[in-house]
Amino acid sequence: MKKAYLSGIFLTLIALSSFITDGDWLTGILSRLNSRREQYPQEKVYMHFDKPYYIIGEDIWFKAYIVNAERNELSALSKILYVDLIDDQDSIKKTVVLPIVNGLTNGDIKLTDSLVHPGNYHIKAYTRWMQNFSSDFIFDKKIFIGDARTETSVLADAKFTFDDKHHLQAVVAYKKLEDKTPVTNKQVTYTLNYKGQPIANGKTVTNNRGLIDISIRLRQDYRVEDLYLKTAIPSNTGIEIDRDFAVYDLDKAVDVQFFPEGGDLVAGLRSKVGFKATIPGGRSANITGYIVDQNINKKVAVFTTVHAGMGVFALQPLAGHTYVAVVENKSGKSTNYQLPAVKNSGYVFSVNHTSDDSVTVRVETTEDFITGQKIALIVQQNDVVKYAAKIKIDQPSVGSRLANINFSTGITQFTLLSPDGSPIAERLIFIDRHDQLNLKITSDKKVYNKHEKVDISLSVKNNNMAAAGNFSVAVVDAGKIDMDEDKVTSIYSDLLLTSDLRGYIEDPNYYFTNITQDKASQLDNLLLTQGWRRFKWTDINNATVPAIIKYQPSKSFQVSGKITSLNDKPIPYGKITLFANTVAGPITLDTIANEDGKFLIDGLEFMGIIKFVVKATNAKDRKNVKILLNNRPLPAYLPEIFKSDEVFTISAINYLRSTQKDLDENNIVLPAKTRMLKEVKIKGKLFPDPDAIANSSKLGSGTADIVIKKEKIAQYPSLIYSFYGLAGLEVDPKTQTVYRIGRVVSLTKPGGEPMAIFLDGVKIGSDMLKEIQPESVEGIEIFKSLASTAIYGSDGYWGVIQITTKVGNSASYFPPITNVSHIKVQGYSIQREFYSPVFKTQEDNKRDDVRSTIYWNPNINTDKDGKADFSFYTANAPATYKVIIEGLDYEGHLAHQTYSFEVK
Numbered sequence: 001m002k003k004a005y006l007s008g009i010f011l012t013l014i015a016l017s018s019f020i021t022d023g024d025w026l027t028g029i030l031s032r033l034n035s036r037r038e039q040y041p042q043e044k045v046y047m048h049f050d051k052p053y054y055i056i057g058e059d060i061w062f063k064a065y066i067v068n069a070e071r072n073e074l075s076a077l078s079k080i081l082y083v084d085l086i087d088d089q090d091s092i093k094k095t096v097v098l099p100i101v102n103g104l105t106n107g108d109i110k111l112t113d114s115l116v117h118p119g120n121y122h123i124k125a126y127t128r129w130m131q132n133f134s135s136d137f138i139f140d141k142k143i144f145i146g147d148a149r150t151e152t153s154v155l156a157d158a159k160f161t162f163d164d165k166h167h168l169q170a171v172v173a174y175k176k177l178e179d180k181t182p183v184t185n186k187q188v189t190y191t192l193n194y195k196g197q198p199i200a201n202g203k204t205v206t207n208n209r210g211l212i213d214i215s216i217r218l219r220q221d222y223r224v225e226d227l228y229l230k231t232a233i234p235s236n237t238g239i240e241i242d243r244d245f246a247v248y249d250l251d252k253a254v255d256v257q258f259f260p261e262g263g264d265l266v267a268g269l270r271s272k273v274g275f276k277a278t279i280p281g282g283r284s285a286n287i288t289g290y291i292v293d294q295n296i297n298k299k300v301a302v303f304t305t306v307h308a309g310m311g312v313f314a315l316q317p318l319a320g321h322t323y324v325a326v327v328e329n330k331s332g333k334s335t336n337y338q339l340p341a342v343k344n345s346g347y348v349f350s351v352n353h354t355s356d357d358s359v360t361v362r363v364e365t366t367e368d369f370i371t372g373q374k375i376a377l378i379v380q381q382n383d384v385v386k387y388a389a390k391i392k393i394d395q396p397s398v399g400s401r402l403a404n405i406n407f408s409t410g411i412t413q414f415t416l417l418s419p420d421g422s423p424i425a426e427r428l429i430f431i432d433r434h435d436q437l438n439l440k441i442t443s444d445k446k447v448y449n450k451h452e453k454v455d456i457s458l459s460v461k462n463n464n465m466a467a468a469g470n471f472s473v474a475v476v477d478a479g480k481i482d483m484d485e486d487k488v489t490s491i492y493s494d495l496l497l498t499s500d501l502r503g504y505i506e507d508p509n510y511y512f513t514n515i516t517q518d519k520a521s522q523l524d525n526l527l528l529t530q531g532w533r534r535f536k537w538t539d540i541n542n543a544t545v546p547a548i549i550k551y552q553p554s555k556s557f558q559v560s561g562k563i564t565s566l567n568d569k570p571i572p573y574g575k576i577t578l579f580a581n582t583v584a585g586p587i588t589l590d591t592i593a594n595e596d597g598k599f600l601i602d603g604l605e606f607m608g609i610i611k612f613v614v615k616a617t618n619a620k621d622r623k624n625v626k627i628l629l630n631n632r633p634l635p636a637y638l639p640e641i642f643k644s645d646e647v648f649t650i651s652a653i654n655y656l657r658s659t660q661k662d663l664d665e666n667n668i669v670l671p672a673k674t675r676m677l678k679e680v681k682i683k684g685k686l687f688p689d690p691d692a693i694a695n696s697s698k699l700g701s702g703t704a705d706i707v708i709k710k711e712k713i714a715q716y717p718s719l720i721y722s723f724y725g726l727a728g729l730e731v732d733p734k735t736q737t738v739y740r741i742g743r744v745v746s747l748t749k750p751g752g753e754p755m756a757i758f759l760d761g762v763k764i765g766s767d768m769l770k771e772i773q774p775e776s777v778e779g780i781e782i783f784k785s786l787a788s789t790a791i792y793g794s795d796g797y798w799g800v801i802q803i804t805t806k807v808g809n810s811a812s813y814f815p816p817i818t819n820v821s822h823i824k825v826q827g828y829s830i831q832r833e834f835y836s837p838v839f840k841t842q843e844d845n846k847r848d849d850v851r852s853t854i855y856w857n858p859n860i861n862t863d864k865d866g867k868a869d870f871s872f873y874t875a876n877a878p879a880t881y882k883v884i885i886e887g888l889d890y891e892g893h894l895a896h897q898t899y900s901f902e903v904k
Contacts, residue, residue, distance in 0.1 A: 025419050026376050030388055037383045040132075040549070042069035043077055045125045045139040046494045048886045050474040050853045051481045053144040053652045055659055056116060060085075060109040060143070061834055063472035063858035064125060065491070065888065066100055069382045071408075072495055072892035074103025074470075078127035080554040081105050085115075086122040088246055089196070089228055090637055093121075096829045100127075104470055106858035108832055111145060117242045118147040126635060128554040135635045136502045141489065144652045148660040152235050153177035155653065156243035161251050162224070168192070168247070170214040170229055174206055177656055182210025186233050192216055192247075193228045206233075224249050254278070254285045256327055256337045259529045262349030262416075262425035265340055267319035269348040269364050273339075274528035275325070277309040284309025284506050289327040291315060291339070307522040308506045310529055317342040345369060349425035351414050353524065359407075359429065361414065362399035369393060375424060376417045381410055381431075382500075391416075409433045410496045411527065415537075423537045428527040432515075436492070437462055437469070439897035441883060447902045448874050451839035451849070454901075458860065458868045458885065462893050466866030471887030471895065475855035475872065478900065479879040480658050482651035485513040490896045491886045501530045512896075551633065557825055558602035561629040563593050563616045570597030571618050571625050579613045581763050582606050606827040611697075613762045615771055616819045623771055623819040631823070655852070662850035693779035697761030698802045700791040704781035710806070713780065719772045719803075728784050729755075737766035740784055740799035755782075755799035756792065760822050763795065771820050778806045839873050849875045860887070874903045 043066060050061040064083070066075045083096040093115055098105040109123075125139040147153050158172045174183035184206055191201040192214075200216045212231075227247035232240050254277050261272040277285040286309065291301040300323070303313040317323060323339040345366040352360045361377065372394045379387035379402070386407055391398055412431050416424040437460055444455040460467045476483060486507055489498075493508035511523040563574040572595045580587040584606070593599040593616075616627040691707040698704070706729075708722050716722055720736045723729055730739045737754040754766045781802040783789045789796030805822065834856040839845055855872035862868045874881070883899040 025421070026388065026390060029376070029378070029417065029421050030385055033378075033380075033383070033385055037070070041077065042133070042137075042383060043067070043075050043127055043130050044069050044072075044137070044495055044499045045081065045127070045130070046491050046499070047083075047123065047125055047139055047141060048472045048474070048491065048858075049123075049141065049143075050856045051476055052483070052488055053146065053481075053655060054111055055146045055148045055656060056111050056113050056118070057148075058111055059832075060111065060123070061106075061474075061853065061856045061858070062108065062123075063106045063886075064098070064100075064104070065495075066103045066105070066127065067495065067888070067892065069499075070384055071382070072888065072894060074888070074890065074892075075100075076103065078129050078553045079556065081125060081127060083107065083109075083123065083125045084635075085109055086124060086637065087116070088120045088244070092634070095826065097826050098831065099828055104859075106472070106831065107829060108834075116145050117244075118145060119244060120144055124635070124637065128551045128633075131551050131633060131635055132549050134502075135637060137499060138635055139494070139499070146652060146656040148177070148656050148663060149239075152239050152241050153656065153660055154183055154233065154241050154243065155180070156231070156245075158229065158245040159250050160245075160247050162218075162249055166218045166220055166222075168214075168216045168218055168227070170216075170245075170247075172212050172214070172229075172231060172243075172245070174210045174212075174233065174243070177653070177660055182206070182208065183233070184208050184210055188212050189232050190214060191230045193230065194222055195226045196228075252279075253335050254287060254327065256287065256289075256325065257529070258325065258337070258339050260340060260348075261351075261528060262347065262427055264346055264348070264425070265315070265317045265323075265342045266346040266348050266366060267317055267342050267344050268366060270314060270316040271348050272312055272350060272528075273315050274310065274312050274525055275303060276529040277305060277327075287327050289325055292324050292326060293318070293321055294324055295321040306525065308510075308526070310522070310525040312525055312528065319344050347375075347416060347424050349414070349416050349427060351427045351429050353429050353431065353520075356432075356434075357404050359402045359404065359412075359431070360399065361402060362397065363391060363393075363416065364397045365393060367396070370396060374419065376419075378415050378417060379407075380413045380415070381408055386412075404431055404433060407431045407433070409435055411500050417537075421537065428530075430497070430511075430520075430523050430527060432520075435463070435893060437467055437889060437893045437895035439885060439895050441885060441897060441899035443899070443901050445901070447904055449904060450874055450876055450878070451845050452874050452903075453839075453871055454874060454881075455869065455871045456883065456899075458862065458870075460862045460866040460868075460889070460895065462889060462891070466862075466864065467889040467893065468862050468864055468866065469887055469889035469893075469895070471860045471862070471868070471885055472858045473855070473860055473870065473883065473885045474853060475881055475883050477852050477854060477875065477877070477879045478882040479877070480655050480852045481882075482654070483882050483884065483898070484651070485898065486510040487651075491888070491894050492896050495894060501527075503530060505530065556602050557604040557606065557827055558600055559604070559612055559614060559629065559823060559825060560598070560600040561614070561627060561821070563597045563599070563618070564626045564628065566624060566626060568626070571616075572597055573619045574599075574625060575617050575619070575621065576601070576627075577615045579615075579762055579764050579768075580610050581761075582610055583608075586763060604825070604827075607830065608828075609824055609826050611760055611762045612823050612825060613759050613764055613768070614821050614823065615768060616821075625819045627819055627821045629821050629823045632826070659850070659852065666848045666850060693781055693802075693804050695778065696781060696802065696804045697758065698781055698783075702783070702788045702791070704802070705784045705788060706780075706782035708780040708782075710778050713774045713777050716774050718770055719774050719777065720769050722774070722780060723801075726782070729782070735766065736770055738769070738801060753798045755801050756795040757801045757803065759803045759820075760805055762822070768820065772803065773820070776805050776820075778804045780804075836872050850877075851875045854881060860885075877903075879903050 046065045048063045054060055064081055067073060068075045079100050081098045081100050084092050085094045086092055096107050098107045121143050123141045155175045155177055156172060158170055161169045176183060186206045189203050191198050204212045206212055224247055229247055230244045232242050235241055256275060256277045259274040265271055277287045279285045286305045288304040290299050293300050301313045301315050303311055305311045325337040325339060326334050328334045345368050348364045350362045370393055374390040374392050377389050377391055409432055412429050414427045418424055440459040442457045448454055488509055490509045492512040498505050498508050511519055559578055563571040565571055574593040576599050577590040578601050589601050591599055591601050616625055617623050618625055706726055713722050723731050723738045728741050730741050740755055757764050783800040789800050792800050836855055854875055857870055860868050881901055881903060886896050888894050
């Protein structure tokens, strides 16, 4: 067979245009790719955590690196990062909002027992700009949160099976944490939910092995992945022990998928075929099997998994033949899986990266495709075209060798395209240029005593040159925290691998530790079988954006919405005024809507959650308009099934057990943990206050001097009428403002100020009273006496009117007919500093110290010589300490390094 080689050009897009004539179809494709890259730059987020699992009462400490995908350089695009803590029912438990400064930020999440219960969680992080693209590329970290309190520290595991009659059989085992003995003869209540709604519940008792066995008949149309089992055991102290489980089908057959290299099996052409085997929940399965040509009933290939349920085999299919994979389990039972259909004609595309200096590319085709036409090969990394060439198909096989020097470290996408821009075949490989930073970590000693100061020096180099960069460091007690490098995630495995791949990847850092040729081959198997798409070729060919760009990069907080008429037609050029109270003082801003009635007020910077009141009128200041406010958009997170063995590992259980022992022996109660107190009898009102207004935002617990209920308010044509004739109040008929009698000299020349008015806790002007629709108000509380207004400070001197709408403190409020609306906007979360104790005196040394995270510092900057120093004190117990440092320099080179020392 004759061979021809690609006549390609290593290029930038500008250089390419001089080799291809104007109007050339490849030039058009490359131009559109370049335009997309420039107009829609991609951001990535990586988060470094102090440790991989936690207990209730601890803090999750993290550092976030926000980089551009093109070169992993710190991003200047976005200024706000959103971090969500999500439970295993895909419910957001907490959102942390952080300011991004030069592509960096850091924060924490306090794990109170009111926030979380033991179980598996996700932490996801994203910028507003990232929400324009697939949620697959949002940062995602799975963590386990356990309970080390003796009275509630119960381990639980569930197994699920289904019979032919669609009965769910659930067996749940409960064990005590401290000694793994069964939790026997305990009453358990359970609820089975489907899509968040209860469909069955009951009570049972654990047997002498700590087991409960539940059988529930299900409807035929119920999907297993939408089922969720909740169980609860009352403890001796009265604290309920909640243990919940995502349901999966234990007996479901292993799922095996097959992936011909390049995309298709083509008759007569030998192909590499990758395969991946998974069990329910996404974890890998080890399998062996063989391929049978069904036309001749002959075994033509054998295969076995090499790592993480993946492997490869070679196959040369015949035209008109069908092939089936036979997979055998341990018991000898076999399951058949159909291979992709064989095409009679087409291309087979192979990419081999067998050396550190080059990549070999080969295109083979059937005889009927040897027409002399030209197809194209485009090679990209992070949306940047690194190589492009036309290939003339006048031989059965063409190939070329591309030098690695033209690429950077990371996933590399090879695509064959027809002249109309349609992808013919595609392949991903990983190129390692060995160009990451070299970190040298040293300590002033190798062995330390308890409560002794440790001085660490860091030296960073890039190609033997000093490198200035930003880094984060965690120091953990390795006896309590198992930091197996194969099991943890790292800045390497995330930014170079998982951030560009769809779906679950098992132990991604495995491919970046102690790298061997075998691991390189296993990584190649992963890329042969794992889904990947940052854009669709149809979008490029049609010159369309990858998605409708809904959100611009966030530079500040904003309030946005739309003004319409009462029959929902947009009101152009309406006027909008925004009111809010903040710690820094009141805010009053205004703007004009555009021709579609849409408006945006941005440039807002504040801490915590702020309530905003927004008033709108049309261009002629008339208030017969509606205002609709936009809530902050949330990502469309995809449901994910957690299996208990996924993150609830032996190392996590050992951590819980050692922590429980430390807490009990030292009689320590972690902050934010529940401890049962002696019974206290409270004497008070048997019934609630009949004058209380639901969801009132009044300050303190004082009782209002006058309360007006919604039933009375709704009778008035305007809210101002509610204040006429009230004892101790006077309404100025001209300005329609409300005064407290005794503070007014005359109604034409008042000697005092109007009463302060608060709408759902937000101070507003008196002129707003006539804007509020009576039917939207839940109640009005009026505080006249100085005793009841003192809590309002200077705002209360002239009296206070507290107005509560019918949804008061809800996240947002969109009344059906009103030009006044309300919304809560979450500002920046407080960024706390990790407490690192200092032991200098004998009194210091007496303090209990059972830290697992010994030290955490999210901001270490190396100087121009690539050096930095930090120090901390050791804890009580003898142990091996592990130092983990991650970060990057300002050119996008990454760093991950560990270092250990002993404490005697």
